[in-house]
Amino acid sequence: MKQRYVTVLCFSVLLPIILTGQTVNAQPANSIQILNLMPLPQSITTDTGILVIDARFYAGFDGTHDSRLNAALDRLLHRLDRECGGIRRAQYEGGASAANVLLLKVAGPGGVVQGVDEDESYSLTITAQLAVLDAATDVGAIHGMETFLQLITTSNGECHLPAVTINDAPRFPWRGFMLDVSRHFEPVDVIKRTIDGMAIAKLNVFHWHLSDDQGFRAESKKFPRFTEAASGGMFYTQDQMREVVAYARARGIRVVPEFDMPGHTSSWLLAYPEIGAGEDIRALPTVFGIPQAELDPSNEKTFKFLDTFVGEMSEIFPDAYFHIGGDETAGKGWIENPRIAEFMKKQSLKTPADLQAYFNRRLLPILAKHGKKMMGWDEILNPELPRDIVIQSWRGEASLSQSAEQGFTGILSAPYYLDAQKTSAEMYLADPVPANTKLTADQQKLILGGEVCMWAEQIDPETVDSRVWPRTLAIAERFWSAQSDRNVEDMYRRLRVASLELEDAGLTHISGPERLRRNLWGSANPEVLEVMASVVEPVSFSDRYQGQHTDALSSLDRLVDAVVPDPPARVEIAREVNEVLAHPDSDDATAAELELRGRFAAWQRVSPELEAAALRSPRLSDLEMMAKQLGALGTMGLEALADLHLRTRAQAGWKDAQIATIEAAGKPSGLVRFVFLPAMRKLVEAAAMAPN
């Protein structure tokens, strides 16, 4: 029999494990762990029974709908057909005795331009007879459709969904993903599949970093030299940008364009030196970093230019916000230019930061004239700016808290820089408003959410997906789900499932690196390389930047590009080691030990072949040191397991030798690093302590 409980949104205590009839928030309880939802909804009530999706199944609207919602339902049915077969189109257009149907009840389309205050909530009720998706807006319904698809499982040649009631809404209204397309360009296809991934992750802001020193990527008809002189031919036409905006809107996603100024503007000044502070830019810089190139705030022409440009871009990007960048403007060029120095004196602007604040104050009415609010990085924070600008914090939580204390709205990005190559777990646990925040309730409301950031110095169209996904899903859950949802193990379990869903939707984060590895290895079956690749990850942006000064011309097709951040083996090996150590006598430990033994033996086995390949081929030379170390680590693991298993104490000096090997292996080589060393250390230490 069906039971309902009152939904507890901010629930944070473990509920007893009951398989059905249980309302919980998203905290770990086995009743939820059988589902694979990501991000976790605010509440789920499970019930007995399943809704079968077979040839009789259809879908339609109970009430009116607009073309956006109709297209969204078509996409849902296409995906359903792919998974389950035999389903083609919505047929339902009303009726009382509904069965075998997904009914959409949507009150209205929502904002003509989607706003920060869009109602994104939905509820989804599935019984053995039908599924009902209720939402106030198209955007809520679009989120609910993703949840519906994630509930599908198959058995007996049929698709079905469990009987559940889900009530859901996002914790934060601003759940963004920033993509830099200046350092390396990404074609429209990549943008679209990124937006597809965002829709699955229930993210709602695509922040498009369209200009930077290395290239200006947005076509301007008023200022054609931007792309003629400063894009290397790689830019988006106005039609393409409109297409992306429409594509995003169809998926409940806003597009916020960023044109970074007054610094990071080499590309601007290559095209239009007349609005610059005087630096002589002859070419797009190929070396990354912060070149000296600033707009000239002392020149009225600059603001006239920006007025025209912002006006033109505002026609293309309907969002309420316009991101002006504003980061990392050292202002050296300002100080060095006597005319600008004189201007600063006259205006009583003591520092470049003061001049930048002046620049922003002048920009503000220009944005307002074109219907836009200002958004920018930490550096734009200035008491003289209105409080409804959005501060995007790349400096961290403390910086964001300070801006909230001053009454500014803001979003957090610092912990979500994907090129830092942190684990999904680490980014998942970083919270825009952590439980221990010192902000008042009103100040907390000023934190609108966060944005994942993908800077593009070290990515290209072939590698972008594997840097972005699946880790971005974990962060997206942080932005959507309850603060108390912090079960890392369950997050990883669901991440594995959602990751496959993303590949199926067109992302290439699994297949892309596989392809690169095949090309590196030069054989149809790079099985040997796979063993290595599964246990290493790229070093961080800064380690790579220092280790190999990759510039804009380097091809990104080495081992580091062909391996993925936070590969599943990290979590798996840690779990296996924990099981072996925690329950030495149980069956679980036996299974885990067998797994580990298989891994270690494989490392031993492939090590000589990897080393030989590294010595033979220049393209694989990055592998050499790691190949040797992998073999030694495999031997170490087998010895440790044997010691544990036989309950013998390892020989004197064994432990110290192993720890030294582990520490040596901890230094990255070939721009990659092993992901299992803490677990190996734990295993070695336990083995060294094993009783006689």
Next chain:
Amino acid sequence: MKQRYVTVLCFSVLLPIILTGQTVNAQPANSIQILNLMPLPQSITTDTGILVIDARFYAGFDGTHDSRLNAALDRLLHRLDRECGGIRRAQYEGGASAANVLLLKVAGPGGVVQGVDEDESYSLTITAQLAVLDAATDVGAIHGMETFLQLITTSNGECHLPAVTINDAPRFPWRGFMLDVSRHFEPVDVIKRTIDGMAIAKLNVFHWHLSDDQGFRAESKKFPRFTEAASGGMFYTQDQMREVVAYARARGIRVVPEFDMPGHTSSWLLAYPEIGAGEDIRALPTVFGIPQAELDPSNEKTFKFLDTFVGEMSEIFPDAYFHIGGDETAGKGWIENPRIAEFMKKQSLKTPADLQAYFNRRLLPILAKHGKKMMGWDEILNPELPRDIVIQSWRGEASLSQSAEQGFTGILSAPYYLDAQKTSAEMYLADPVPANTKLTADQQKLILGGEVCMWAEQIDPETVDSRVWPRTLAIAERFWSAQSDRNVEDMYRRLRVASLELEDAGLTHISGPERLRRNLWGSANPEVLEVMASVVEPVSFSDRYQGQHTDALSSLDRLVDAVVPDPPARVEIAREVNEVLAHPDSDDATAAELELRGRFAAWQRVSPELEAAALRSPRLSDLEMMAKQLGALGTMGLEALADLHLRTRAQAGWKDAQIATIEAAGKPSGLVRFVFLPAMRKLVEAAAMAPN
């Protein structure tokens, strides 16, 4: 010491095996089998020594060069850098004491518009000191660069090339690849990577089938409704078509556009019914086949329209030829239209074929006015047309021979229809001018070559590569290399290497299907499915068309789309069986037997899991029958090997039972078929005959 032999172009006897100092044509000799060239050059002289590619290596021009050749060298250096590291740009600009250098000596750029008579020959001489690439034209040099790259091997952490002298030129001047982009559209990215593959294969004509019933894909500014009404938004802008023409020219490839008329014109008539024979076309047909839709040859408006249209397209496509299609015009609409019937009577045109000939005669001066020669399918053949039109034969060699006998130039396509899913071997051995041809020498010269054809009813951007590659390489070798190069085993050996080169160059014929299989299987490691996928291939176009009436809306993401034609296992299993049977006591046989045993055991092992998956998931339901059969075939193989190995006679009735199983397994199921059944039958028959 270096030795040279006179090149023997039409050599067809096996040479004694000498590792160096040997001039041979491309027939199998071990001296060549250590190289991985594809297509085989006309002659190779090998020598001792290697040219090392290291940081000192550079490249440049000895003499002048144009920007096309400069860009080609840049691409070569990029690929060289990727493979060998440390190489960036051409530095050499003349000098006497050349060493560690690739010198390009190119007499001139070749035709402003590349013609059928372009000199594509080159010679490449590599010594331990330097490599010299000599060519009369850019196109010859571009071909030579591909050969240069294919000669690279690695050892001791270095890249190097063997000392060789290669003199090379194509056997046929017209080596084409036709892509239908009407039935399913292919984005520009796919077109470009296809052209990249063609360049590696030394193909030189990209035949772009731009219109058909299911869509009109070329933007016309004179007739905008073509793409507004009849492309579903999927078309190439004029800029994109120009971009493709330039991209192809940069790689020594001509672009011949095809606008199929007067039949296959549903898309034309949806946009411009006024030039049609009266059929009422309301939408693009989603069902494939030959809908009734013809242009009206009795209407002078039609020719005025075509004059304007051909003129516009001629501005975009500079090639001397304009393909008018002309196939499969039943002319039912002509006969049914009283006005056209009356016109035919008046003009003494008895049959629709006569009216089509009239149409073509009228088209001819229109093409000539815009500087174009006519090209079309078999059906355009008519004694009243000039002899320099090109007849493309989809009907076969006999039809092509007849046209040559009548003095028409022609090319062969019938044996090279990729969607017939024939093996590389079968297509490789089909020759536009077979050794036993009855044509005179002069008539033979009229056969300009051939074209591979990729029709698009059953492909989309995700699957096109695996249908085209690597099989097209085998056909390309037929078009380029000597008639006598017919060693299938060596072709397959080189095909495996070249196939990886194609993936490395951006094609996705290996990684694409892998990705589809992962998505089908729904797990990160579809190892179980891989065992099955490696031994099945798609059924032919017509079997699929009948078995599952795929229309333009079907998604192409089932098992049949995720497996590749002529997978390597077919040849491998056949070879292993032959080795076991031919040399039962040798080491080779033991190795082959172990391989086979491993395969058969894997089939047994995965069969239950595949069957369970097929029963569970609708998306995998195609697998069910094949899963069962695979297990039975694995058991059969193991039993046959055991019988052979133990020299026991199989039990009475065993053989008949096995043959029945093999025959049952020969019926495709789920639109795929096993590729190893002839070898299995051979093995079973041998086992049944094994002595007691």
